[in-house]
Amino acid sequence: GAGVSQSPSNKVTEKGKDVELRCDPISGHTALYWYRQSLGQGLEFLIYFQGNSAPDKSGLPSDRFSAERTGGSVSTLTIQRTQQEDSAVYLCASSYPAREGESPEELFFGEGSRLTVL
Amino acid sequence: AQKVTQAQTEISVVEKEDVTLDCVYETRDTTYYLFWYKQPPSGELVFLIRRNSFDEQNEISGRYSWNFQKSTSSFNFTITASQVVDSAVYFCALKPGGFKTIFGAGTRLFVKA
Numbered sequence: 001g002a003g004v005s006q007s008p009s010n011k012v013t014e015k016g017k018d019v020e021l022r023c024d025p026i027s028g029h030t031a032l033y034w035y036r037q038s039l040g041q042g043l044e045f046l047i048y049f050q051g052n053s054a055p056d057k058s059g060l061p062s063d064r065f066s067a068e069r070t071g072g073s074v075s076t077l078t079i080q081r082t083q084q085e086d087s088a089v090y091l092c093a094s095s096y097p098a099r100e101g102e103s104p105e106e107l108f109f110g111e112g113s114r115l116t117v118l
Numbered sequence: 119a120q121k122v123t124q125a126q127t128e129i130s131v132v133e134k135e136d137v138t139l140d141c142v143y144e145t146r147d148t149t150y151y152l153f154w155y156k157q158p159p160s161g162e163l164v165f166l167i168r169r170n171s172f173d174e175q176n177e178i179s180g181r182y183s184w185n186f187q188k189s190t191s192s193f194n195f196t197i198t199a200s201q202v203v204d205s206a207v208y209f210c211a212l213k214p215g216g217f218k219t220i221f222g223a224g225t226r227l228f229v230k231a
Contacts, residue, residue, distance in 0.1 A: 003162075031217070042122075042209065042223035050217065091163070097217075104151055104213055106165035 004110035006092050012116045013082055021077045021113045025094030034067060034077050038088040049075060050097060082117045089114045120145050122212050122222035130228040131200050139195045139225045141210030152193045153211040200229045
């Protein structure tokens, strides 16, 4: 498809289980972001990938969270031993990186993966 | 600190009313970018506008207009003659130096027919 694709769109899991969320960015977009949107909250930055550079993981809330991006394209966000406070919508976004001297490109978002931890 | 504050959690208006969504930001960077995104009920955030810190010209696009004032660190968004289809959550965002885009908590707009 032409847009950012995320799967699953909805995931219900039991506390303590591991989950994997997938993001397929727009073709050609080298920058990829994960954000978390909790009920009534803004978007909380989690992690950023840019090309082959080491990802910036400064937003990951705990070591139960990890993400990888294979081949510079698809990304997987993994949450281990899920807790109820992990319940949120996980949003993936991609963009072209800004070239020097130019304005940064806007982010293109997927529809999100809604995670519910029981 | 880098921060975006959208003090209005929810706004409810009647169709055809004008409405202004407030956004106040904090950054020490001299070069930064400001954005507005719309999140309709379907959930997918959509880009509306981008502004850089050196361009304080206000912008109008149809029923939408944006007022950027560096003196008050504000980047407010006005919808003129609101319509039911404008009902959504609107996010203001700041991109200071570096890659990270920082979002406000969002303002939920209800436009009633």
